[in-house]
Amino acid sequence: MSEFMSYDPWASVTTRNGIGGDEIISMLQKSIRRGLEHNALAAAYEMYITSPQFEDKLWRRLMAISVEDIGFGCVEAPNLIYTLNCIRKEFLYNDGDRPMFFVHAIRFLCRQKKERSSDNVKNMLIKDFKHGRGVEVPDYAYDLHTRKGREMGRDELHFLTEASRVIPQLEGEDIKKIYNDYLEYCKHEEEDTSVSEVAPFEYNSWQF
Template structure:
């Protein structure tokens, strides 16, 4: 099997492992050493792949915006790289930014651990569909005569709900508009009209 090596003779995958373990420990100098080795060996895209994975695997919910920030830096990197400034390689700026960001970020492995647990246990469990899932948008919910009222009271229930100005008023207005529309459609089907 062909061994993929870097400019200094390292295994690429050993470098990638050293890079990620350094990031996990917040070791910026070490992470940057492996970054430069991988990048200079023309494996920049592979490095970005690892960075995107780290953003979810080792940081995730501890820094909820990290994945979006890494994505933005990667887009900047690609746009700059298209200009083919091989002498100064300014795209390295965005790569360095990303590496320092993931090194300094708060860390959490809850996403990866959650993935591991649920994919490994899924085949051993079959849960029933919860009763709250059956609303007027499902065949069974319609058979149970579940209405828009049920949908607004049960189907749209939110936990950990934020306080947003106008929320309650717009919910009431939305419900009223739907019931009024249904009344008009029913009248149209039966030939009834409003009398003024």
């Protein structure tokens, strides 16, 4: 743990009023975590009036916070914060309306229910890979989209009946009917000898 954050470039700069950059950033995030709007807004405004670069840093933290600290407490939070970040760019840096967007963003974030599970899971992944506990490809990953799957003879029917399974499955008679109709279509497609007079459109055989 002693090497964690051993170098932080924001610790080398100060804000307009002489506060350490790393300190004002920490104040912003910890205040939002605790729902302390006034403190969070004060930290944000100090960042804003310091420089456009600090304002950009402010918005990067707000976007991260919308996932890191809000998480499943409000899954719409990232969309709103990203949208507000885009809108503020339509106003000049010294336009009096521009701060309104981070004010709104922070007030919103402070008032949401919060949970940090995605950040915790991310950190566990990092530690697992660090200690050599990486990826083992499971059998269900091998299908017609992989070379090994094709070598195993796994075709489109295997994909439809096994590799494309979704859990939990959304229930619905129309969903079930469409699946069954398509499955039957694929089972008997080779029996269809009709050919279009126009050459069929060609798709890539691999995914971008």
